[in-house]
Amino acid sequence: MYDPTVARLTYRALLGRRRALILCALPVLLIVISAAVRSFAGADDQVASDLLGGFALATMVPIIGVIAGTGAIGPEIDDGSVVYLLAKPVKRPTIIFTKLIVAIAVTMAFSALPTFIAGMILNGNGQQVAVAYTVAALVASIAYAALFLLLGTVTRHAVVFGLVYALVWEALFGSLVSGARTLSVQQWALAVGHKVTGGDLVTSDVGLPTATVLLVVVTVLATWYAGQRLRSLTLAGEE
Amino acid sequence: MAVEQSLTPRGEQTRIHDIGYRHYDGPRLGRAYARRSLYSQSLRGSYGLGRSVKSKVLPMLLFVVMCVPALIMVAVAVATKAKALPVDYTRYAVIMQAVIGLYVASQGPQSVSRDLRFKTVPLYFSRPIETVDYVRAKYAALASALFVLTAAPLIVLYVGALLAKLDFADQTKGFGQGLVSVALLSLLFAGIGLVISSVTPRRGFGIAAVIAALTISYGAVSTVQAIAFEQSSSSAVPWLGLFSPITLIDGVQTAFLGATSAFPGGEGPSSGQGVVYLVVVLGLIAGSYGLLMRRYRKVGL
Numbered sequence: 001m002y003d004p005t006v007a008r009l010t011y012r013a014l015l016g017r018r019r020a021l022i023l024c025a026l027p028v029l030l031i032v033i034s035a036a037v038r039s040f041a042g043a044d045d046q047v048a049s050d051l052l053g054g055f056a057l058a059t060m061v062p063i064i065g066v067i068a069g070t071g072a073i074g075p076e077i078d079d080g081s082v083v084y085l086l087a088k089p090v091k092r093p094t095i096i097f098t099k100l101i102v103a104i105a106v107t108m109a110f111s112a113l114p115t116f117i118a119g120m121i122l123n124g125n126g127q128q129v130a131v132a133y134t135v136a137a138l139v140a141s142i143a144y145a146a147l148f149l150l151l152g153t154v155t156r157h158a159v160v161f162g163l164v165y166a167l168v169w170e171a172l173f174g175s176l177v178s179g180a181r182t183l184s185v186q187q188w189a190l191a192v193g194h195k196v197t198g199g200d201l202v203t204s205d206v207g208l209p210t211a212t213v214l215l216v217v218v219t220v221l222a223t224w225y226a227g228q229r230l231r232s233l234t235l236a237g238e239e
Numbered sequence: 240m241a242v243e244q245s246l247t248p249r250g251e252q253t254r255i256h257d258i259g260y261r262h263y264d265g266p267r268l269g270r271a272y273a274r275r276s277l278y279s280q281s282l283r284g285s286y287g288l289g290r291s292v293k294s295k296v297l298p299m300l301l302f303v304v305m306c307v308p309a310l311i312m313v314a315v316a317v318a319t320k321a322k323a324l325p326v327d328y329t330r331y332a333v334i335m336q337a338v339i340g341l342y343v344a345s346q347g348p349q350s351v352s353r354d355l356r357f358k359t360v361p362l363y364f365s366r367p368i369e370t371v372d373y374v375r376a377k378y379a380a381l382a383s384a385l386f387v388l389t390a391a392p393l394i395v396l397y398v399g400a401l402l403a404k405l406d407f408a409d410q411t412k413g414f415g416q417g418l419v420s421v422a423l424l425s426l427l428f429a430g431i432g433l434v435i436s437s438v439t440p441r442r443g444f445g446i447a448a449v450i451a452a453l454t455i456s457y458g459a460v461s462t463v464q465a466i467a468f469e470q471s472s473s474s475a476v477p478w479l480g481l482f483s484p485i486t487l488i489d490g491v492q493t494a495f496l497g498a499t500s501a502f503p504g505g506e507g508p509s510s511g512q513g514v515v516y517l518v519v520v521l522g523l524i525a526g527s528y529g530l531l532m533r534r535y536r537k538v539g540l
Contacts, residue, residue: 022448026455033459041470051462059458067447074443159443160297160345163450167337 003090003098010072010102023067023106026060027114034118045129048122049201052115052133057186061111061140062166068106069148070158072099077233078156086233093227096149100223103145112137128197136193136202143185143215150222153229181205188215274372277363281380285346286387294349301342302388305335309392313399324400328417329498331396332389332424336485339428340453342388343381347432348445350381356440360535374531381433385425393417416496424488427520428453430527431484437534456483461503468503477508481519490516 015023034051041047073096076082085095115137119130147165151158173180174187181187182205190204191211204211280289286302287295312325332339354360363373397414401407435452436445460483467475480486480502492498494513499505508516 019444022444022451026451029455029459033463037463037466040472041466047466047469050466054465055458055462059455063447063451063455070443075441078441078443157297157345159446160341163344163446164341167341167450167454171337 001094001097002101003094006085006090006095006098007102009085010099011106013075014068014071014102014106019067019071023064023110026064027110030056030060030114030118031121034121038121038123043123043126045123045126045201048119048126048129049133051122052119052129053190053202056111056115056118057133057136057140057189058171060114061107061137062144062170062186063163064111065107065141065144066148066159066162066166068103068110069145070152070162072103072106072145072149072152074152074156074158077152082233086230092230093224096153096223096227096230100146100149100226103149104142107141107145108138111141127201129201132193132197132202135196136189139192139215140185140189143188143219146219146222146226147185150226150229153226153233178205182210185215185218187211270367270369270372273366273368274376277368277373277376278380281350281377282383285350285381285384297345298342301338301345302391305338305342305388306392306395308335309395309399313395313403316399316405317403321403323405324396326396327498328393328396328413329420329492329496330501331392331417332421333485333489333501335392336457337454339385339389339424340450343385343428343432343453344446344449346384347381347429347449348436348439348442350377351433351437352440352442352445355437356442370532370535374528374535378429378433378528378531382425382429385429386422389421389425390418393421413497416492416498420488420492420496420498423491423520424485426524427484427488430524430531434527434530434534437531453484457485459483460486465503468506473504473506476502476504476506477512480508481516484523487516487520487523491520 014020033055037047037051073082076085086092112134116130116134119125119133123129125131144166148158148162151162155161169180170184170186174184187204187206188211190202191206191208192215194202194204195208206214283289286298309331315321316324326334354363360373364370368376393414397410400410400414431452432449435449439445439448460479464476464479464486467473467479477490480490486502489498489501490508491513493500493502493507494510494516498507500507
């Protein structure tokens with residue numbers, strides 16, 4: 001199910017050249033802000049929770065997920081070079097699975113790790129805030145990567161639709177309509193983070209069983225359907 | 240043939256062969272015409288006009304999403320005979336900033352990245368246009384497209400307010416202030432979007448980079464502002480707003496256009512700080528124009 005060559009090529013496409021710059025810029029910004037906040041406000045659990053929840057988990061993780069998830073397959077389909085990959089005797093679900101693993105690894109490395117470091121800088125893991133948000137970021141990375149990888153196989157405007165989901169649905173509707181929060185990867189991840197630490201600072205609107213089931217279902221379904229999409233992929237010309 | 244050749248003047252004998260194409264001897268429309276065409280084509284392209292149906296979907300969808308809340312507000316105001324609109328003219332763009340950001344991110348790269356990727360830029364410059372014409376046409380086109388996007392809901396609100404028989408002078412003043420603010424916003428966002436997307440020939444990457452620049456900076460600024468406000472150091476709040484495009488616009492309109500700030504606690508900048516905001520906004524617009532000129536000085540040639 002895992003093809004090392006496909007993985008190596010995907011890593012190179014994701015981390016090559018300028019793409020790595022934007023992936024690095026966000027974590028660096030988070031850590032700089034955390035250091036600045038710590039030096040201004042001192043260690044405060046509520047502040048740490050606000051910053052990690054509002055900036056790291058709500059903004060940074062989805063955007064890294066969009067870049068890594070769609071970037072793992074989107075550009076190849078876009079410029080047509082995916083035919084050379086599809087022409088090889090590798091099963092298409094295997095290709096998707098390998099690309100998913102790579103996308104998850106990249107998203108985790110660039111979102112969960114900085115979240116943990118930022119949490120340690122902010123309040124030295126007081127009340128388990130840093131660990132809770134790191135776990136949430138890890139869980140969210142998996143679901144986001146699977147979701148956005150699927151988008152990459154479905155539409156040429158994957159980045160836009162991914163961002164629409166991440167920014168408009170989760171941030172805008174999520175803050176206005178409470179029902180939208182049930183269908184939000186961010187809240188599912190928060191539910192897991194809440195359970196892991198059991199603290200009061202990290203809360204979610206979704207119960208743990210619902211969240212876990214939905215996370216697993218979304219990830220598996222998205223991966224399966226992406227494999228199906230790739231099996232019947234037709235290369236459209238430039239619009 | 241031989242006779243003809245001997246009759247031609249000496250200078251033209253160097254020609255290898257004349258295969259008899261007719262020369263163009265109609266009117267030459269010149270540089271201004273080419274620039275106008277590039278402008279109108281880019282502007283139409285920003286809404287998918289003259290392009291495939293697929294590429295019409297997203298800009299039109301965003302345009303509709305932008306206008307629908309205004310329609311709903313107007314309908315509510317008319318039905319309930321409200322004394323004022325639920326939202327100020329100047330506040331509307333700040334509320335809908337996610338949609339505006341998505342529009343810039345999707346149409347900025349569409350406007351310039353594809354020219355780079357398919358190497359059509361040299362073809363533009365084989366026409367009688369110069370770098371400055373290309374940059375101005377593209378910049379003006381994206382700024383106009385953004386202005387259409389942001390001004391349309393304001394017009395809806397204004398017409399609705401007049402239909403609801405709200406005070407004419409008051410509404411007209413607010414409408415004018417709103418138009419100035421969205422004009423500034425259009426110029427600023429178009430500049431930032433074009434500078435970022437002119438660096439990369441890949442459309443998807445351009446989209447991500449533009450949205451990251453707009454959203455991440457806003458996310459970072461608003462988070463830090465909220466923390467500064469909670470830590471009761473409210474004096475720092477207006478200065479922090481200098482670091483993201485939408486808070487810059489918010490600050491300028493709070494200081495000069497009678498808007499209420501969306502900053503935490505409504506801690507908008509004073510008039511003195513407002514001058515700094517205005518200088519930064521104008522500097523960013525001029526800076527992005529300068530960067531674009533630099534970028535296209537010798538692109539693809």
